[in-house]
Amino acid sequence: MIRPYILAETNWNHLKDEQIDLAILPWGATEAHNYHLPYGTDNYQAQSMVESAAGISWERGKKVIVLPTIPYGVNTGQSDIYLDMNLNPSTQLAILKDLVTVLNRQGIYKLLLFNGHGGNNFKPIVRELGLLFPDMFISFCFFPPMLDKSKYFKEEGDHADEMETSLMLYLRPDLVLSKDKWGSGRAKKFKINAYNEGWAWAERRWSKVSSDTGIGNPEFASSEKGERFFNDVCEKLDELFCSLCNADLEDLYG
Numbered sequence: 001m002i003r004p005y006i007l008a009e010t011n012w013n014h015l016k017d018e019q020i021d022l023a024i025l026p027w028g029a030t031e032a033h034n035y036h037l038p039y040g041t042d043n044y045q046a047q048s049m050v051e052s053a054a055g056i057s058w059e060r061g062k063k064v065i066v067l068p069t070i071p072y073g074v075n076t077g078q079s080d081i082y083l084d085m086n087l088n089p090s091t092q093l094a095i096l097k098d099l100v101t102v103l104n105r106q107g108i109y110k111l112l113l114f115n116g117h118g119g120n121n122f123k124p125i126v127r128e129l130g131l132l133f134p135d136m137f138i139s140f141c142f143f144p145p146m147l148d149k150s151k152y153f154k155e156e157g158d159h160a161d162e163m164e165t166s167l168m169l170y171l172r173p174d175l176v177l178s179k180d181k182w183g184s185g186r187a188k189k190f191k192i193n194a195y196n197e198g199w200a201w202a203e204r205r206w207s208k209v210s211s212d213t214g215i216g217n218p219e220f221a222s223s224e225k226g227e228r229f230f231n232d233v234c235e236k237l238d239e240l241f242c243s244l245c246n247a248d249l250e251d252l253y254g
């Protein structure tokens with residue numbers, strides 16, 4: 001069935017008379033995820049979440065449109081990991097400038113970037129775009145902090161961990177290797193503690209931190225955990241989509 005709120009699926013026949021309030025752009029990455037998850041993990045996750053949440057919002061009468069997912073992200077710290085692809089932050093700005101130009105010209109003034117990859121940092125980019133396009137309201141969200149992960153998963157992690165493995169077991173079990181192939185996701189920390197405490201930051205040289213490219217133990221992952229987390233993310237996302245559709249851009253504060 002053609003979903004009218006997915007730009008890649010819908011058609012001119014439908015869109016010529018439509019008035020969209022909110023565009024949503026999923027943005028992922030193409031990179032190794034431990035031994036057992038596909039390189040497109042971040043894209044599968046981000047796109048499924050956005051599509052599913054947008055479906056709920058659409059059913060509630062909200063005029064949302066999901067733009068095609070951008071499948072490459074910032075992977076500057078993984079340059080020595082085979083076929084990890086990289087888009088520089090400056091390239092992301094250039095891409096967004098072009099896409100926002102289209103939306104701005106056509107009167108779609110609300111854009112939400114849905115980030116599916118920890119290496120993407122849209123804050124400075126959104127600031128810069130905001131100056132260039134004063135009529136636009138551009139914002140972004142990143143799904144792992146949307147919920148308290150400890151209520152869903154036993155082990156902490158931030159890459160190809162229990163959460164990501166659970167999500168992929170739920171969304172695309174056909175693309176997850178059998179459990180005997182899963183690495184431990186054991187990762188080293190900085191010797192300089194300030195970086196571990198979070199108030200100082202440096203990029204991690206990924207291949208020196210993890211031998212299987214994972215950070216976080218996937219051992220206790222399950223499809224059921226993935227489903228629960230996925231549904232709760234979508235429920236919250238739908239609320240954000242609806243609030244954005246309803247929002248008066250001249251009256252955002254109170």
Ligand SMILES: [Zn+2]
Binds near residue numbers: 042116160
């Ligand atoms: Zn990932």
